[in-house]
Amino acid sequence: MQKIGKSERLIFITSTLVQNPMKLFSLTFFCDKLSCAKSTLSEDIDLISQIFEQTGQGRLETVSGAAGGVYYIPTMKKEDEIEFLNFLKNELQNPERIVSGGFVYINDIVFNPEVIKKAARIFVRLFLEKEIDYIATVEAKGIALASYVAQYFNKPLVVARNSSKFTEGSTVNISYISGTTGKIETMTMAKKAIKKGARVLFIDDFMRGGGTVRGMKDLLSEFESSLVGVGVLIATKDKKSVDVDYKSLLVLEELNAENKKITFSINHQVIS
Amino acid sequence: MQKIGKSERLIFITSTLVQNPMKLFSLTFFCDKLSCAKSTLSEDIDLISQIFEQTGQGRLETVSGAAGGVYYIPTMKKEDEIEFLNFLKNELQNPERIVSGGFVYINDIVFNPEVIKKAARIFVRLFLEKEIDYIATVEAKGIALASYVAQYFNKPLVVARNSSKFTEGSTVNISYISGTTGKIETMTMAKKAIKKGARVLFIDDFMRGGGTVRGMKDLLSEFESSLVGVGVLIATKDKKSVDVDYKSLLVLEELNAENKKITFSINHQVIS
Numbered sequence A, B: 001m002q003k004i005g006k007s008e009r010l011i012f013i014t015s016t017l018v019q020n021p022m023k024l025f026s027l028t029f030f031c032d033k034l035s036c037a038k039s040t041l042s043e044d045i046d047l048i049s050q051i052f053e054q055t056g057q058g059r060l061e062t063v064s065g066a067a068g069g070v071y072y073i074p075t076m077k078k079e080d081e082i083e084f085l086n087f088l089k090n091e092l093q094n095p096e097r098i099v100s101g102g103f104v105y106i107n108d109i110v111f112n113p114e115v116i117k118k119a120a121r122i123f124v125r126l127f128l129e130k131e132i133d134y135i136a137t138v139e140a141k142g143i144a145l146a147s148y149v150a151q152y153f154n155k156p157l158v159v160a161r162n163s164s165k166f167t168e169g170s171t172v173n174i175s176y177i178s179g180t181t182g183k184i185e186t187m188t189m190a191k192k193a194i195k196k197g198a199r200v201l202f203i204d205d206f207m208r209g210g211g212t213v214r215g216m217k218d219l220l221s222e223f224e225s226s227l228v229g230v231g232v233l234i235a236t237k238d239k240k241s242v243d244v245d246y247k248s249l250l251v252l253e254e255l256n257a258e259n260k261k262i263t264f265s266i267n268h269q270v271i272s
Helices: A006-019 A027-034 A038-055 A078-092 A113-130 A143-153 A211-222 B006-018 B027-034 B038-055 B078-092 B113-130 B143-153 B211-222
Strands: A059-063 A069-073 A134-138 A157-160 A171-177 A184-190 A199-207 A226-236 A246-256 A261-266 B059-063 B069-073 B134-138 B157-160 B171-177 B184-190 B199-207 B226-236 B246-256 B261-266
Touching: A006 A027, A006 A038, A006 A069, A006 B006, A006 B038, A027 A038, A027 A069, A038 A059, A038 B006, A078 A113, A078 A246, A078 A261, A113 A143, A113 A199, A113 A226, A113 A246, A113 B143, A134 A143, A134 A211, A143 A157, A143 A199, A143 B113, A143 B143, A157 A184, A171 A211, A184 A211, A199 A211, A211 A226, B006 B027, B006 B038, B006 B069, B027 B038, B027 B069, B038 B059, B078 B113, B078 B246, B078 B261, B113 B143, B113 B199, B113 B226, B113 B246, B134 B143, B134 B211, B143 B157, B143 B199, B157 B184, B171 B211, B184 B211, B199 B211, B211 B226
Parallel strands: A134 A157, A134 A199, A199 A226, A226 A246, B134 B157, B134 B199, B199 B226, B226 B246
Antiparallel strands: A059 A069, A171 A184, A246 A261, B059 B069, B171 B184, B246 B261
């Protein structure tokens, strides 16, 4: 940059932090790039932090000490979360989403960047304290959502497959009973996918009885790793036999294919 | 916001644009939010645009007229693209990636947010002029990459499945010969997934003979929609019988399982 004044610094710092969620940048990095003193930089960061909090665009966290710096946490204002969840609820309650067999068509939702970006921000807030090493999901409908959560946590995404793929080398396989199909399914993951002792957050689009979650937990135990949280977009009201901290954003209250009636509620636990 | 000076405006505008790639914001939107005159705002936007170009953080495009405004295009500097492609090439050339059967393990790469974010930015530059309505991919390994491309283009992602899922309502199915497996495979997409007359960009992780691309093209023709471009991370040197504009970032030059040798090259067409 040619002449670097306050304006130039603010633009560069804002853009760098926002484009790299959860990535720690040392103050030295910015001082070198922007040829400024640390005290000047600290003032800039305070100002950016204030504006973010006021406008609900996430927040900045500063870490002091030699290994310290600043990073961006992508969250939303509570009122924006509620507005988003209401939008999602109304969008899903469209009776045309009922497909034969009594299922709900949600493909457009789970692959819509605008929707899943916001859902991912809520999961960031919900699981921020969990010290997560990996985000995991099961193919295929949860992958896009999980990849945003992974981006926002700045952690790798691992995807369990429904059957062993020959392009993945040796794999670990487990069987589980899917609540959606009622059948025994296989979940498989490459041996190289996860390091020992990892803490994993499982993200998925839909949760019925929790069979998939139990499958994932078993699979992770084969990697000597643990499931520390579960975030799903929608859960049914079925009893979940799951002993992990799980959060669903919405609850499917009623699906009546005959009367063409489908009702969701916001899970108030996640916004209170 | 309490007092809104130039600093506050720059932070808010930068963050809003960067967090919403390709989304057009009217000048009126910012003027209202920030209580400022359009002339002031235009100066702010010019300054942000300059800093972005200088630091390689993408660029701003302004649209004049009543329906006009400004939006952010997430691209990289050419030298950053080259640095990234060299990093990717070296990462992939690790002989430990060779798995039995003569395949390459790339799961960690295709689901690593840091990697696919940058690849997606290159695809934005490559296909910016194509007036794309949808991003399409085939489950499962390309989904995360495709979802970033979709985010950066601000367009919906559609995912073709390997078999009909009963939760998707009526589907359109076609058969094609996969170059990877050499077998006849099925590709299926929900009837609701794509509107008539759409222009679609296909994104995938790996391309051999182009069988999947031809499959996607056939599938899209059932929706009276057209495939206007294909972007893949890696292509082999096999002859591609594909009549669509396709770009691969890297080329697999040699894979010799016996000698544990694996070589990639950067596709210089995409960076020249």
